[in-house]
Amino acid sequence: MASFVYDEGRRAAFGGVPTHSAIDLNDDALGVYFVDEGTDTPNQTSDQDDADRTGQNPTFANAPNLGSAGSRVTISSNVLVFDAADLVFTGSGALTGVTSVESIDMWKDSGTSSTSPMFANFDDYTGLPLTPAGVDVTIVWAATGIVRV
Amino acid sequence: MSNSVRLHHPTFASCNYVVELPQAILAGAKVCPTCSRPDKPVKHEQKALHLQLDANGDCFVSEGVLETLRQVPTMAGLEVVSAVTNAPPQFVGAVEQPRQEVITATNLRTWTPGRTRQESERIAQAPFLPTLTAIAEMYDRRLTAVRAEKQSTFALGK
Numbered sequence: 353m354a355s356f357v358y359d360e361g362r363r364a365a366f367g368g369v370p371t372h373s374a375i376d377l378n379d380d381a382l383g384v385y386f387v388d389e390g391t392d393t394p395n396q397t398s399d400q401d402d403a404d405r406t407g408q409n410p411t412f413a414n415a416p417n418l419g420s421a422g423s424r425v426t427i428s429s430n431v432l433v434f435d436a437a438d439l440v441f442t443g444s445g446a447l448t449g450v451t452s453v454e455s456i457d458m459w460k461d462s463g464t465s466s467t468s469p470m471f472a473n474f475d476d477y478t479g480l481p482l483t484p485a486g487v488d489v490t491i492v493w494a495a496t497g498i499v500r501v
Numbered sequence: 502m503s504n505s506v507r508l509h510h511p512t513f514a515s516c517n518y519v520v521e522l523p524q525a526i527l528a529g530a531k532v533c534p535t536c537s538r539p540d541k542p543v544k545h546e547q548k549a550l551h552l553q554l555d556a557n558g559d560c561f562v563s564e565g566v567l568e569t570l571r572q573v574p575t576m577a578g579l580e581v582v583s584a585v586t587n588a589p590p591q592f593v594g595a596v597e598q599p600r601q602e603v604i605t606a607t608n609l610r611t612w613t614p615g616r617t618r619q620e621s622e623r624i625a626q627a628p629f630l631p632t633l634t635a636i637a638e639m640y641d642r643r644l645t646a647v648r649a650e651k652q653s654t655f656a657l658g659k
Contacts, residue, residue: 355628362632390548393529438594451522451569452548456593472628476534478621479593483550486504486563492594494622499629501637 354476355455360400361471364460371400372469375460377434377499378425382471383461384439384491385415386453386482394455394473402459403466409450412465416441418458433497440490447484454481456491505561505588508570508579514558516602517613520550520577522569534624536603538613543603552579561588577606595622 364370365377387394391407399405402412420436447453455475462468510518519536525548535551536543552560570576600615
């Protein structure tokens with residue numbers, strides 16, 4: 353399997369009829385966590401919200417949100433860019449209780465697990481699978497944007 | 502209180518040392534982006550620790566990972582050196598990955614070509630392309646239909 357956009361995420365962010373609310377990539381709170389695939393295998397079709405998942409690390413409640421809300425999407429010279437500051441999972445709280453993580457999930461944080469739609473799963477990022485060293489872990493987004501069209 | 506532990510391998514150095522955990526079966530075995538070459542995909546059937554051994558044969562793991570390693574026979578040849586508080590941070594995503602040798606605990610060896618930062622960026626953006634291409638094609642079809650309708654209306658008007 354390679355990285356993918358969840359079907360629910362495609363409907364919610366790019367036009368369609370989502371089960372939950374639409375995803376505004378520019379303004380909405382977007383959470384990110386790592387996934388221990390020894391516990392759960394992400395499913396592009398059937399995983400619709402956080403409640404469909406297990407193996408999150410950090411947990412839904414403790415996962416950091418993507419920064420730069422309100423200025424993540426820019427359009428210039430017919431190029432749309434969705435971007436944000438690199439995301440740091442800090443220190444001793446990062447990836448505790450897990451031997452390795454195999455992928456990264458991005459989702460809209462509605463504040464409630466069962467109504468927070470899944471957006472995308474990344475499992476072929478350089479550096480994955482990651483074996484925690486008990487230190488800060490930084491997700492470095494592409495310099496040209498998380499998404500560039 | 503430290504959160505990292507320095508481990509040492511007496512034989513191997515400057516490589517990605519992979520320790521598969523036999524008790525942790527992966528439900529969906531898939532191609533490992535760290536161990537694979539373009540011409541030789543590698544799949545892990547079990548969860549696997551990927552330990553970056555430096556030139557001295559050292560690497561850093563969390564205390565939780567160490568506890569798991571202690572359950573592996575002979576700790577896969579690794580020795581505990583010391584607890585540390587200043588282990589280097591970890592990065593994933595659009596970062597460079599050097600060409601490196603991959604060695605498993607059962608002494609299988611291969612080389613990966615590594616990735617430049619640009620290749621990592623392209624891979625990071627790739628999952629969105631099929632979705633966005635499909636949307637662009639849908640809008641293109643709609644615009645084509647609108648243009649065709651306008652042209653036919655213009656011809657009839659003349």
